[in-house]
Structure formats: structure tokens, C-alpha cells
Amino acid sequence: MLRSCAKIFPKIYLRTFQARFSCCSKSSQKNNLAAVLHGIGDLRLENRPMPIIKDNQVLLQMETVGICGSDVHYLVEGRIGPFVVKNPMVIGHEASGTVLEIGKKVKTLKPGDRVAIEPGVGCRVCTFCKDGRYHLCPDMAFCATPPIDGNLCRFFAHDADFCFKLPEHLTLDEGALMEPLSVAVHSCKRANVRLGDVVLVVGAGPIGLTSLLAARAYGASAVLITDLAEHRLNKARELGADYVFKVEKNMPEEELVKEIKCLLRVDPNITIECTGEESSIRASLQVTKTGGVVVLVGLGKFDLNLPIFPLFREVDVRGIFRYNNDYPQAIEMVQSGKANVKPLITHHFAMEDTVKAFETARTGAGNPIKILIHANPVWKICE
Ligand code: NAD
Ligand code: ZN
Numbered sequence: 001m002l003r004s005c006a007k008i009f010p011k012i013y014l015r016t017f018q019a020r021f022s023c024c025s026k027s028s029q030k031n032n033l034a035a036v037l038h039g040i041g042d043l044r045l046e047n048r049p050m051p052i053i054k055d056n057q058v059l060l061q062m063e064t065v066g067i068c069g070s071d072v073h074y075l076v077e078g079r080i081g082p083f084v085v086k087n088p089m090v091i092g093h094e095a096s097g098t099v100l101e102i103g104k105k106v107k108t109l110k111p112g113d114r115v116a117i118e119p120g121v122g123c124r125v126c127t128f129c130k131d132g133r134y135h136l137c138p139d140m141a142f143c144a145t146p147p148i149d150g151n152l153c154r155f156f157a158h159d160a161d162f163c164f165k166l167p168e169h170l171t172l173d174e175g176a177l178m179e180p181l182s183v184a185v186h187s188c189k190r191a192n193v194r195l196g197d198v199v200l201v202v203g204a205g206p207i208g209l210t211s212l213l214a215a216r217a218y219g220a221s222a223v224l225i226t227d228l229a230e231h232r233l234n235k236a237r238e239l240g241a242d243y244v245f246k247v248e249k250n251m252p253e254e255e256l257v258k259e260i261k262c263l264l265r266v267d268p269n270i271t272i273e274c275t276g277e278e279s280s281i282r283a284s285l286q287v288t289k290t291g292g293v294v295v296l297v298g299l300g301k302f303d304l305n306l307p308i309f310p311l312f313r314e315v316d317v318r319g320i321f322r323y324n325n326d327y328p329q330a331i332e333m334v335q336s337g338k339a340n341v342k343p344l345i346t347h348h349f350a351m352e353d354t355v356k357a358f359e360t361a362r363t364g365a366g367n368p369i370k371i372l373i374h375a376n377p378v379w380k381i382c383e
Helices: 017-022 069-077 172-176 178-191 206-217 230-238 253-264 278-287 309-313 327-335 351-363
Strands: 032-039 042-048 057-066 094-102 114-117 155-159 163-165 198-202 222-227 243-246 270-273 293-296 316-319 345-350 370-374
Touching (some): 032 351, 094 172, 094 178, 114 172, 172 178, 178 270, 178 293, 178 327, 198 253, 206 230, 206 327, 253 278, 270 278, 278 293
Parallel strands (some): 198 222, 198 270
Antiparallel strands (some): 032 042
């Protein structure tokens, strides 16, 4: 029996290949249940038309969709910066699925393949796309960034070259986590993390925790991670952080800088900032070793008051925007055993309980880290 209540793992997922394909039977093809955001606080489950694939696309049975902070932001605020939810929009972009059908020109995938879905596709013709920096494309169509629909639905059509086949031994839940892990891979590439680096990660949310995993996988010899919340630091310890530091709210920045240097015994040559908080960015700039790199991942206010002097110690500050050709490395990291994303998963919900899942994400009840929603109607958990 399908259990729709929220359950903290461990669980056993019962799926069968045949059951997955039974979802594609003619009778259910009209039923493309989707989680649609109508406005602030107004998330509804409703039927959307079945997608029709183009020649370069695949039709996917959606499987696992993670809730990202940005999804919650759209639910609570109705906007992120210039992106405003003006019309009903399907939510969700951290996802995996199973290929049901392929378009005429698709050669790389076949029905039954399980894939991680990279949610943003560039226009393919602008200078950014042509230069291979498609993530900067001004016409990027990115799932659940208004006005583009996301993929928390039963069926979804997506360009085949943005669907990455999962190795046999990776689960569809791990597949959904390739999205935040790709952000972390991109951050490490921007910082050029290498063997022997000493890395500070500021903030132990899903992005900070995946940055910790990616930095280790790229060879960092020591990683210190900070957060305000003890449960997040405990997760960081479980994931292999060498050092953790609990930041007290309103802690003077000189004290924070001193504590970090004292714990590491050296200045971190790379800092990956994953909070977007002014105080954290100020401390990141000051604590980073002369000649080092600060990567800004966390998004905060448009205007910040930041010290300029670290730049004259040749500390390079680099922002990052999502990912760009990073899914293959993210998958490789997990398939090779260099990164284990499974401990990030704290909660599972059936799609029917999407509103409850978002309420859990919004309130933080039960200390969630990564909440997964299961879109396949045959997804079951048993105790
Ligand atoms: P999250 O809110 O779950 O995690 C942020 C963590 O930072 C929390 O655990 C919080 O307790 C901690 N924190 C807050 N203030 C702190 C402080 N002063 N010192 C130490 N820790 C502190 O968010 P997330 O999903 O992990 O994402 C992190 C950030 O990255 C967000 O700002 C998000 O918008 C951003 N993001 C950016 C990109 C990009 O492309 N640049 C992509 C994805 C996410
Ligand atoms: Zn483009």
C-alpha cells in the first residue's frame, strides 16, 4: 500500500521495472499530476497535459524531486530578485527520472534508462552558449524559474543531452542530488581545488555539505565547515569534515576569523561561502590566505558592506552561477565512491503530500536537510 505520510529514513523502496512502465499505459496518459505554484503560499496539485516530445527530447517518468531553498523562496515570497511568479508555475528542479520514450533524433538514451536531469537548457545560439558557458545564457530555460515550468510532475519532456544516465548502482534518489552536487563541483572548479588544499566551507546547508564532499573528492587535505545549527554540523561530521565550528549569532568577526585560523592552524587557501550573509562574506574575505580564492555561492542582499583590503593581498573573489558541464563529474564522484550524498537525505514524501513536504521545508520541523518527493505513483515505502 502506498504510504503518503512523511517518514524519516531508513526505508526500503519497492519498485519494479514493469510497474514503472505501467504508468505509461494509455489509461493514465491523460493524468499528468503536477505541483503548481499559483502565488504566495498557494501550492496545488493539479492535472497538466501530457508533454509532447520534440525530436531531440525524451519523455520521462519523473521519479525523485528534491526541495531546494529557492523553491521554498518562491512559495513564501513569490519571487527571487527579478524572477516573479506571475502565472501558475510547476515547481521543482532537483530531479531524476526514467526514460519512457525517445525523440526521433535521440541516440544516447533508450527507454528504461534512469537519468539525472540537468534542469536548465540554454538557447544554444548566443555567444555564451557557443563559448561553452551555457549557464550564463540570458535566454536559459530553467525549471521552476518563472515563467518556465519545473518538473515536480508525473511526466516531463526534456532535451536528451541534459539527461545523464545513472550507473546501475546509483539510486534515483542519488540522481536527484546530482543537482546540488553539481553546484558544489562548479564551485570547486572555480576555486581550482587541488590535492593538499585547505578549504573553509561557510554554511552547512545542502550546498555547503555538498561543497564539503566535492572539495574532499578533488583532494583537499583539510576541510573546516561552519554553521549556526548543531544538527547541520553533526551532518558535516558524518560526511567527513575534518573540523567543524559553531558560529554564534552576532559573534564579532575578528573572533570568528581567529577561531577558524586557530582550529586549522593555517589560513585556508580556499573559502567556499554558502550562506550569502554579509557577516560570513566579510569573515571569508579576511580569513582566506594571501593569494587564495574566495568563491561566493550563497545569495544574499544586492548591496553589501565588504572590506576591500583582502583584494590587495591578491585574494581572488569569484562568484558562481549554478553549473556548466558539471553533471558528469558529479555522477563520477558518487559512482566512484569519492562522495556519498545519501546522508543528506532526511525526509521522503509521496507526491500526494507535496504541500506537507513544503511545509516541512518551510518550518524546518524535524531538522530537514534534503527533502525528497517521489513522483512515481508506484513509489512505496515499507517499515
Ligand atoms: P540553506 O539555507 O539550507 O543553508 C544555509 C546554511 O547557512 C544554514 O545551515 C544556516 O544555518 C547557515 N548559516 C546562516 N548564517 C550563517 C553564519 N553566519 N555562519 C555560518 N553558517 C550560517 O541553503 P542551501 O540550500 O545550502 O544554499 C546555500 C546558499 O547557496 C543559498 O544562499 C542559496 O540561495 C545559494 N545557492 C546559490 C547557487 C548559485 O548558483 N550561486 C546555487 C544554489 C544555491
Ligand atoms: Zn544562449
